[in-house]
C-alpha cells in the first residue's frame with residue numbers, strides 16, 4: 001500500500017486495519033508528505049510490518065524492485081495530486097514512485113484532493129494518462145472536503161476500497177473470454193469549426209456498465225463520445241466525436257463481439273453540410289438542414305448472428321413501455337433498457353437512474369432508483385442470467 005500526502009491519509013490507518021482483518025499481508029510505503037498526516041508508527045503497528053519511506057534507510061537500500069514484485073496488488077490510497085502527477089510523468093524521486101515504476105502487479109489508486117484540484121484540466125489529463133497505462137482508478141466521492149467546501153474529491157471510504165479489492169480478486173468472472181462492446185456518452189455533430197449539436201448525456205451509465213463488464217471478466221471495448229469521465233484501466237477506450245465516427249468503430253469491432261450494449265445518446269440528425277469557416281451572424285433567423293444519421297443499434301441488429309447478444313437503451317418521456325418494445329423489435333435487439341425521464345432520480349447528469357429491462361421473449365424486469373453503478377450491476381446481472389446462466 002502506498003500512502004501519499006493528503007488529509008485523507010488518516011483513513012489509510014482504517015484501511016490497513018480492514019485489509020489485515022480480511023487476511024491480507026500489508027507492506028506500506030509512505031511519501032514524506034504523508035508523514036505529516038499519519039505516523040509511520042501507527043501504520044507499522046496496524047500492518048504488522050515496518051513502514052518504508054526512503055530509498056535508503058539506516059544505511060541499507062530499500063529494495064523497491066522486490067517490493068513491486070512481492071505484492072499481488074499495489075494500492076495507492078490516498079493518491080495526492082502531486083503523486084498522481086509523478087505517476088503520469090514517471091518521476092522517480094521517492095521510494096513510493098520507485099516501487100510503482102517497478103511494480104509487476106496490478107495498481108489501483110484512490111485519489112483524494114480538493115474539488116478545484118480534482119476538476120483541473122491537468123489532473124484530468126494525468127488521470128487519463130495513468131488509466132491508459134493500465135492503472136485502475138477508484139472514483140472519488142462527493143461530500144465534505146478538507147477545505148470546508150462540499151464537492152467532488154473525497155477519497156472513497158475504506159469500506160468501498162476493500163470491496164473494490166475483494167471484487168477484483170474474488171468475484172466470479174462469469175464473462176471470462178467474452179468480448180464486449182459498449183457505446184456511451186453523447187455525440188457531437190459539427191456545424192462549423194466552432195459549433196456543434198450535442199446533448200446532455202454524461203456517459204456515466206455506459207462507463208459504469210463497461211467497468212462492471214470488465215470486473216466480471218469481460219474483454220471490454222468502450223466507444224465513448226465527448227465526455228470527461230475517468231475510465232478504469234483494463235478497458236480498451238476508443239474516443240469518438242460524431243455519430244458517424246461511432247458507427248465506423250462499432251461496425252469494425254462488432255463481428256468479433258459477443259455482447260454489444262448501446263448506451264450512447266447518439267444524434268439522430270447531423271448537418272447536411274459542415275461550414276468550413278465560422279458561420280457569421282446575418283439576418284434574424286438561421287436554418288440548418290439536418291439529415292438522419294445511420295442508427296448504430298439497428299445496423300448491428302441487422303448483422304447480428306445467433307450467438308451475439310445485443311442490448312439497446314430507450315430514453316422515453318411518454319408511452320414508455322410501448323415505445324421501448326417498439327425499439328426492441330424494430331432494431332432486432334435481444335434486450336432493451338428503458339429509462340423514463342418522468343421517473344424521479346432518472347436522467348442526464350444524475351448519479352442515480354431508474355430502469356426497466358425488457359427482453360424479446362416479453363419478460364419485464366423492473367428496478368428501483370439506484371446509483372448508476374448499482375444499475376450497471378443490475379443490467380450486467382440480467383444479461384448474465386438470461387444469456388449465460390450455467391444450466
Ligand code: CTP
Pocket residue numbers: 183243262263264265266267268293294295296297298311312313314315316327
Ligand atoms: N441509437 C443508435 N444510433 C442512433 C440512434 C440511437 O445506436 N443513430 C441507439 C441508442 O444507443 C439506444 C437506442 O438506439 O440504444 C435507442 O435510442 P433512442 O434515442 O432512445 O431512440 P431513437 O431510436 O433515436 O428514437 P427516438 O429518438 O425517436 O425516441
